[in-house]
Each structure stands twice: as structure tokens, then as C-alpha cells.
Amino acid sequence: MNYLWDNFFRKGQSERTLAHFLKDNFLFEDLTSREINLLMNTIHVRKYRPGEYIFRQGEAGVGMYILSEGNVDIVVEEDRQDEKESDAFVTRLKPGDFFGELALVEQKSRRSASAISCGESTLIGFFKPDLNDLTERSPSTGVKIINKLSEVLGRRLRETTSKITELKRQVDFLKPKKT
């Protein structure tokens, strides 16, 4: 299931300045340097300790995070009836990856998985109020980001559909054939 979270937009950047880092991100690659400066005034840089939750599954989500340094584990906490199952590991994100972007477009978004910092990590938070503020101040910047966001969500949806189709095919194959 890993590839659902895989970032096909990663560009192989390491430690650069924040402006360059943002410009290199798929979501913001169309922005001009003036628009990047505007964006830098709205984002939040946060540092996390090993094992610290960035957000928990089921919590209300306000925005997305871009991983700048370190790694982040995405896990789905499963609770089946009385017995609490162990968390299902989904993927490990690397610098340049982003997650939680659905919260930017959903009305009352809930986190579908938990994100846990794996080692010391630095994340760039970009939130719905900030996107709204940015769109109000510079509609063209907002539209560019929303367009890219739609592209990401579309890609994620296509990947999910293709994975479900594949799984369905495998289930059908494993089903005992009626004689």
C-alpha cells in the first residue's frame, strides 16, 4: 500500500534555503519569487521530536505539512471491536514529501491516519486559513496553488482507484471457483 503515499513529485533537494525549498516543491513550483515571498509570510516552520505526533487519526485537520528535514511515519490506528490491533504502518515519508493536503480543501476535515515524527524532523505547515488569506491578498497565487493541489488530489485518486481494481482482481483470483 506504500505507493499510495509515495511522492511522485519529489525533486531530490536537501538543505537549501526555505525559498528554494518551497520553489522546488511541486505545489509551489509555478509561483514567481514575489509569490514565494508572500507564501513565506504565511507558512509555519515546526520542529518535532522522535516519536512525537504531528497529528492523530480522527482529529480535525486544518492543513498540510511539507517535510523539510527528517522522516515521518504514516500509520493507521485500527480499533477492531474490543481488542486493540497494533497500528498499521503505511509509509515513511522523506524530505520534500507532503501530506495532509486534503484538509486544505475539505470543509470539516478529519485526519484519516496518524503522522509521527521518526527522529528529529522539521516540517513546514501550510494551513487553510493561510491559503484563504493568501487567495484574498493575491488571487492568482491562490489559484496556482489550488490548481496544483487539484492535480495532486487527482493523481492520488487515480492511484487509489487503480490499487483497488488490482486488489479486487487479486481477491477474485483467490476466490474458490464454483464447479
Added chain:
Amino acid sequence: MDKLAWKRRIIRERRIQMVAFLLTMILIATMLLKVDNLLISFVLAFVISYLFSPIVNLLERKGFHRSFSIFGLFGLTSIILTLLIAALSPVLFGQISEFREVFPRYVRGLTDTINQTEEKLYFLTEFFGDLNITETFEYYMRIFTQSIFEDIPQILSQSLTTAFLAPLLAFFMLKDGSKFAKMLFSMVPNNLFELTLNLQHQINTQMGDFIRARLLEAAFVGVVTWIGLWIIEFPFAPLLAFFAAITNLIPYVGPVVGMVPALVISFINGDGMVGLFITSVPYLIAQIIDVFFIIPIVVAKIVDLHAVTVILSLIIGAQLLGVLGMIIAIPVTSALKVTVTNVYRHILDFRS
């Protein structure tokens, strides 16, 4: 470091961050309450920045730099205000000098009315002893006049400080407000960060809408009252309308207080019951339109508070900060309501 040690460290760091954040907030609140003129300047700066922010955003959308837009807007406002003062000051000074001329007549009229009332109530002395209304009135008038003259230098210095400080603070709120908010957010522990950000955004939007709506409402009441008083040819119409507009910012009590000076003038002029009724008509029309159209359409949608909550918050606001407390009681209560609701929801989410 093992998992448990990291967990302990995270909890310890979060506590330290929370304490630092709360201490900073308490320090800011204490400064606002304790430093002279700072709270009123801050409230006024908020009002100015909320009023200007849509215009600054509009200019920014048109391609102007934010700092340039703010500078331009403040410059333009200063020019307009100077021209307005220059244009209105002859009218205002005319009204003040006219008022100075008729003031002795009002005082005489008021004294006569009190004497007449005292004569009419003379029979009550049998039950309550000597009433001495005139003496009591004179005593309180003396204290009132004395305190006004004693307070004039202080009021003037306060007004000048506020007039200088409020626009300055508003300028920086518009220019660097988001940077300051980001600095405060950096102190919030990670587990409460999204909640705090969302809260700040909700409160900010609600405050902005509320302030703009209340000012629109006050302006409307002022204009309707002015037109009404002008139609019935009542003296000092602009001054009285301005006073009504300002007092209208205080819910429930404000509209009544706003009407008092006109009724007093009408009463002293000896206009009689019909005159008093005619004087109150412009105020009543303004209030009817305000209560039945402006409040339900514009204000009620922004702040959804029960009438009892409004009255209670007004009483508490008046007790703590006087007239200013009454004006800011509603936005502060609605901000508290948003905070409590969101924190409660967050706790429920966390538990679920």
C-alpha cells in the same frame, strides 16, 4: 535515548512551551490593563486595522505593495480627515458657541423646573422630612462641573496620546500583524498548534465582521437621527446624531442614553409632552430600522449570543472597564464562546 525518555522529554518541553506562551499572553494582557491609554489605543487600533484591512487587501490584489498600500491609505485618510475637520469645524464651533449662548437659559429652565417640582412635592416633607431638591441638585452639579474642569487636562492628554498611538499601532498591525501572530504561534506546543491556529482564524474573522457591522450600524443610526432631527428643526442636530451613533455601540443601554440629551433639551425648552414625543421620533425610527432590519440581517449572523449572555457580559464589562468595557463586552464574549466551543470539541476529538 529510548522511546520512553523521548516521550518524557516531549511532555516536559510541551509544558515549558505552554507556560511560556501563557506567561507571554498574561504579560500582554497586564500591560494593556495597567499602562495608561494602552487598552483604549489598542482597541481603537484593532477597529482601524479591521476597517482598513479589506481595502489594503484590495489594493494588494490590484498589484500594489502591501507597505505602500498601507502608507497610501493612512495618508489619504489623514488628508480626508483634515479636510473634513476644516469643513466641519465652522459648523461645530458655531454649534458650540450657540450652545454657550443658550446654556444659561437651559440652566435657568432646569432650575425653574426643579423649583416647581420641589413646590409640587412639598407635601411629601411631612413623610420624608425636608427634600431640598435644589440644594442636592446644586451640590451634585458643583461636584460634576468641578470634576469635569479638573479632569480636562487628563482627558486632553489621554485623547492626544490615543490619537497618536492608535493609528501607529493600527499601521503595524496591518503591516506586521501576521508576523507577530506567527511569533506567538511558534511558542504554542505542537499538539495544540492546529487548534490554536484555527481558533485565531475564527476569532479574527468574527471580530473583523463584527466591528465592520457595528460601525455600519452606528453610522446608519447617526445618519437617520441627523436627518430626522434636521426635519423637525431640532437644535444641535449633527452633535446629537453623532452622540447617538457613538452610544449606539453599547447594546441595549446605548440607544436610550443616546436619546437623553435631546429629550433634556426638549424638556428644558418646555416643549411639553407632544414636543418630547416629536423629539424622540427620529431616534425611534432609527432604532426600529436598526432592530428589525440591520441587526437581524447583518449583526446577528456574526455573533450568535443569547440575550441573557449579552446583558451579563455588559454588566461585567461595565464593572471592569466602564464604558469601554460595555463597548468591547460583546466581541470579547463571542471570542470566549468560540474558544470554549473549539477547545471542548478538541477535547472530545482527543478522547474519541
